Amino acid sequence: xxxxxxxxxxxxxxxxxxxxxxxxxxxxxxxxxxxxxxxxxxxxxxxxxxxxxxxxxxxxxxxxxxxxxxxxxxxxxxxxxxxxxxxxxxxxxxxxxxxxxxxxxxxxxxxxxxxxxxxxxxxxxxxxxxxxxxxxxxxxxxxxxxxxxxxxxxxxxxxxxxxxxxxxxxxxxxxxxxxxxxxxxxxxxxxxxxxxxxxxxxxxxxxxxxxxxxxxxxxxxxxxxxxxxxxxxxxxxxxxxxxxxxxxxxxxxxxxxxxxxxxxxxxxxxxxxxxxxxxxxxxxxxxxxxxxxxxxxxxxxxxxxxxxxxxxxxxxxxxxxxxxxxxxxxxxxxxxxxxxxxxx
Ligand SMILES: [Zn+2]
Numbered sequence: 350x351x352x353x354x355x356x357x358x359x360x361x362x363x364x365x366x367x368x369x370x371x372x373x374x375x376x377x378x379x380x381x382x383x384x385x386x387x388x389x390x391x392x393x394x395x396x397x398x399x400x401x402x403x404x405x406x407x408x409x410x411x412x413x414x415x416x417x418x419x420x421x422x423x424x425x426x427x428x429x430x431x432x433x434x435x436x437x438x439x440x441x442x443x444x445x446x447x448x449x450x451x452x453x454x455x456x457x458x459x460x461x462x463x464x465x466x467x468x469x470x471x472x473x474x475x476x477x478x479x480x481x482x483x484x485x486x487x488x489x490x491x492x493x494x495x496x497x498x499x500x501x502x503x504x505x506x507x508x509x510x511x512x513x514x515x516x517x518x519x520x521x522x523x524x525x526x527x528x529x530x531x532x533x534x535x536x537x538x539x540x541x542x543x544x545x546x547x548x549x550x551x552x553x554x555x556x557x558x559x560x561x562x563x564x565x566x567x568x569x570x571x572x573x574x575x576x577x578x579x580x581x582x583x584x585x586x587x588x589x590x591x592x593x594x595x596x597x598x599x600x601x602x603x604x605x606x607x608x609x610x611x612x613x614x615x616x617x618x619x620x621x622x623x624x625x626x627x628x629x630x631x632x633x634x635x636x637x638x639x640x641x642x643x644x645x646x647x648x649x650x651x652x653x654x655x656x657x658x659x660x661x662x663x664x665x666x667x668x669x670x671x672x673x674x675x676x677x678x679x680x681x682x683x684x685x686x687x688x689x690x691x692x693x
Contacts, residue, residue: 351400358382358404362411372412372559373552376439379408384442395452395496401444408441428533430564436535437562439555446531452500453527456481457518482511507531548644548683553651560650561621563592583660584653593620595657602653604669609649609676613642645680652676 361382370378383404396404405427432438458468459481475494476484482505486498501514507530508514517523517530549557559565568590571577582590584601596602597619610616615627624646652672659665 351396355400355403355407358407362407365411371552371555372439373555375412376441376555377551379411379441383408383444384447393452393496394493395499396444396448398445401448404444429535432533432535434554434558437558438535439558442528443532446528446533449500449503449531450524450528452497453504453518453523455497456501456504457523460515460518482515503531548640549647550644550651550679550683553644553647556651556654557647560592560596560654565592565654567592567595583657590657596650596653601656601669605649605653605672605676608669608673609645612677613645615642641680641684644683645676648676648679 362378365375365378409427428443430438431441431443434440455467457463458465459471459476462468475490479485481501484498484501486495490498504514504517504527505511508517517526520526556565563570568577568580568582569592572580580589582588582594582599584595584599588594588599597606616623628643628646649672652675656667656672659667
């Protein structure tokens, strides 16, 4: 029954698999493909766990790539990877939680006694005078109806009672609230204000969030998984590559930071902790200068990572001055009206 759905998702993702999309581009595509294509399926029946697992696998393979049948590398937990950005994830929706929140629309129709033929039919031939919250499911009912009752039970479980569930369904924005109820939760990512500024380019924000949490596939991370044997920084060709070395200690990156720091009138950054304590202490709020600094900070992280990848995968290298020019140019585009005030 779900083979056409899986085929369509596979077809869409494989169409883009060999393109040079960034992580952020791939994440955007996953969100649009997964939560666009199966809209009909996802809002009609509860997707079986096996189908959800297959869709997740396709997403992981698409995101991280496949080498000789094996995924290049994996994160510890897909659930933590899917969390919203403010909780340290990259904002991919969880399929099952999203599916459940979509199905609630049908239960809501029954709860608010929506004037539709479907509601009249269900009340007359299925519920037969029984309240939806007290309806007992038997094996005689269809899969679609069983899905709704499973979803009802999940809602009662997460809200605590049928009356709390009923109150939630009465709210106009219940679908957003319901998704949050069903999904996995993470602790609030303390740096999300700095990394989530509206001026920051989305793809820069994704790399920034992963970099801060040491979740990028740096060579030391790949060595730990046994995927790479020799650890050598591609930027300086002298030291081992770790997140701290790549983004701060490497002479190449230090050269970039030195100029960016003078431009932004901030102290030279040497570690994530110092960056965020500086932002916390001196750079609260959302004024243009503050947003510009956040935008430039994350833009610099992104371009160091991009330079590293271009050297590894395309055998193309740039000087620090080229990166600095590009960082200034991109930040300038974001804050065009106020750029002259910041010495661009
Ligand atoms: Zn280096």
